[in-house]
Amino acid sequence: MTARTPDSARDIPEATVARLPVYLRALISLAEEGITTCSSEELAAFAGVNSAKLRKDLSYLGSYGTRGVGYDVEYLRYQIAREIGVTQDWPVVIVGIGNLGHALANYSGFRSRGFRVVALLDADPDRHEEVVAGLEVRSFEDLESIVAEHDVSIGVIATPAVAAQSVADRMVATGITSILNFAPTVLSVPDGVGVRKVDLSIELQILAYHEQRKSVAPGAGAVS
Amino acid sequence: MTARTPDSARDIPEATVARLPVYLRALISLAEEGITTCSSEELAAFAGVNSAKLRKDLSYLGSYGTRGVGYDVEYLRYQIAREIGVTQDWPVVIVGIGNLGHALANYSGFRSRGFRVVALLDADPDRHEEVVAGLEVRSFEDLESIVAEHDVSIGVIATPAVAAQSVADRMVATGITSILNFAPTVLSVPDGVGVRKVDLSIELQILAYHEQRKSVAPGAGAVS
DNA sequence: CTCGTTTTGTTCTCCCGTTCACAAACTCCT
DNA sequence: AGGAGTTTGTGAACGGGAGAACAAAACGAG
Ligand SMILES: NC(=O)c1ccc[n+]([C@@H]2O[C@H](COP(=O)([O-])OP(=O)(O)OC[C@H]3O[C@@H](n4cnc5c(N)ncnc54)[C@H](O)[C@@H]3O)[C@@H](O)[C@H]2O)c1
Ligand SMILES: NC(=O)c1ccc[n+]([C@@H]2O[C@H](COP(=O)([O-])OP(=O)(O)OC[C@H]3O[C@@H](n4cnc5c(N)ncnc54)[C@H](O)[C@@H]3O)[C@@H](O)[C@H]2O)c1
DSSP states (O other): OOSSOSSSOSOOOHHHHHHHHHHHHHHHHHHHTTOOEEOHHHHHHHHTSOHHHHHHHHHTTOOOEETTTEEEHHHHHHHHHHHHTTTSOEEEEEEOOSHHHHHHHTOTHHHHTTEEEEEEEESOGGGTTOEETTEEEEEGGGHHHHHHHHTOOEEEEOSOHHHHHHHHHHHHHHTOOEEEEOSSSOOOOOTTOEEEEOOHHHHHHHHHHHHHHHHHSTTOOOOO | OOSSOSSSOSOOOHHHHHHHHHHHHHHHHHHHTTOOEEOHHHHHHHHTSOHHHHHHHHHTTOOOEETTTEEEHHHHHHHHHHHHTTTSOEEEEEEOOSHHHHHHHTOTHHHHTTEEEEEEEESOGGGTTOEETTEEEEEGGGHHHHHHHHTOOEEEEOSOHHHHHHHHHHHHHHTOOEEEEOSSSOOOOOTTOEEEEOOHHHHHHHHHHHHHHHHHSTTOOOOO
């Protein structure tokens, strides 16, 4: 029993936070295969990272391993899930039910990882009352009441880029404090509101850059 | 005329490469608004980054600005596009035409940024001959011939996680050297093959982590 | 032509993240 | 019980990126 705070560890580095979900996924896979214990080496290989990095990452959460033995899969799985916050259920709203919005609404990976889609919203009246994945598409005007009713703090934006900022503003006004943005635009939000973006075109352009490099300078390395 | 190589700059940092597409998008927006010149301050604000960082990033490409004036929007746009490699057309294949694959196939942002979807492939015979976004869904067995015919080097994986590794192996075997993976799995590929992943669940879990933090420790900062 | 203003390109410093390397801690075997 | 073998947790070195600050360069006014 050291001076470490026993319950919740302080200030986990951002890079580590981004990898914890990967470890969690790896642990779930191992548990499904009936494996009850694993070493940092094995888990690291499964997660595609260096074992030293894995151990350092896990050390920010506490000392959950046993020297000479390794980690208990189920125990570590729970500890990471608790640290990330996915032991509870997070209600989520999706705004913009077009091509991408439909795919997101139908994505089962949401639910299995602690996120529950409580509403699908779209500005286009023609889309209203359409039922997608068991949920009726509702008017964007209903945002306030839905957020209040389900205590939603996470919103997903899948509208065209031109609408994204105004949707974000409206989300923030209703009390949403975390936004996942699929529209190719930089969102500006007040301090305290978290934004993450997913931009498919940027990913492809990064691949294209390295691809172009390969053809002129053979032997150039891979992409992280 | 310094000792700098005039044509293609060497070893651009990875962090810079990831931001160049953002600058490119900002420049395109500015050009569409009829703006012909902009300062690093303006462009940085548009791209959501620090102006010093922007200037440093651009300096890796060369000296394309004019001191006391700023950057010529059209000229800089072309230089970045050339550096990334999106002045040419990149043929792309998408494998796994389910919920997500449909959305990707219908996404117009591909084409407008220099990527051309040349084929949609799926292992399920029931999906074959369905026409999505003007392209017929074809058998996964056709991968070799399609890659050879169109000289494809970039592949997108939108299959379930269990199939992703085998699809990746097959892609690599046919000569594809860049993969964009949407399946929640770590892919292992040979050196020289670039892989980037997009994992929606991870993004949500990162948001959830910070969200949980906010509720216990108010005043905690935003997410990058 | 000269001076003041503007803005880039670059240098310098600091911080975060990665990786190595090893002592501490635990198990198992004799 | 003790020693050999294994594996974690972490201190320390290292590398890369972020941001501040400034010198160099271009432009315009007078
Ligand atoms: N389709 C893809 O695969 C893909 C991939 C990457 C990024 N994106 C981005 O995701 C976004 C959505 O893409 P999409 O293909 O689904 O477009 P889409 O046009 O099919 O769908 C957009 C939907 O948003 C709705 N909408 C428009 N303005 C709105 C507003 N102010 N409030 C609420 N809803 C509004 C529209 O009615 C429409 O249903 C775009 O920004 C696109 O660039 C799409
Ligand atoms: N739907 C989403 O919004 C979403 C979001 C994030 C991640 N993902 C991930 O993207 C992937 C696809 O999701 P989805 O919702 O489109 O699933 P889906 O089940 O709707 O589609 C998967 C498609 O892949 C095809 N397929 C299966 N095995 C194949 C193989 N070996 N070769 C070629 N094709 C094969 C199937 O026939 C099916 O058409 C999954 O890994 C999912 O976890 C989806």
